[in-house]
Amino acid sequence: MRRIVSLLILVPFALVVALLAMANRVPTRISLDPFTPDNPVWSVTGPLWIVLFVTFTVGVVVGGCAAWLVQGKHRKAERTYKREATRLEREVERAKAQEAQTGLPALAGPRGR
Structure with missing residues (x-):
């Protein structure tokens, strides 16, 4: 039963991620320099889906670390x-x-x- 529920959640999620990756292949510049918007010093260029995936992964790791620290007691x-x-x-x-x-x-x- 648990496996079926997992599949019902993971398969649509994987499909949405695949569609997002295919639809957003155009390079996107992420700038971390608010003072020079034309030629930023701190910027990364890459497909939007990679930027979203990295952001999601960092969020999961930070959230997991925060939960681990709170549960220490x-x-x-x-x-x-x-x-x-x-x-x-x-x-x-x-x-x-x-x-x-x-x-x-x-x-x-x-x-x-």
Whole structure:
């Protein structure tokens, strides 16, 4: 099911990208110099579809890095919880081994029982 949904999304997207690339083959100048518009020092010339593709790729990379940085506190909390769970599992195993060895409960149960 997931593969079908992927195909229903990716095939039309690929078709649109291919059509965009074929329709925009004329070289386009992208200028990064606002002071000399006639002869810019900072400019790149290339097909518009390449400029759009590079812009999209840079946006995805910057967005991914921003999301990764924001999620850092969650990754740190997960590491802390995993360490705590491992410590508690070892403590339970040690208590079970001690109970099996001595025959006495290693951990006191709740009062009133």
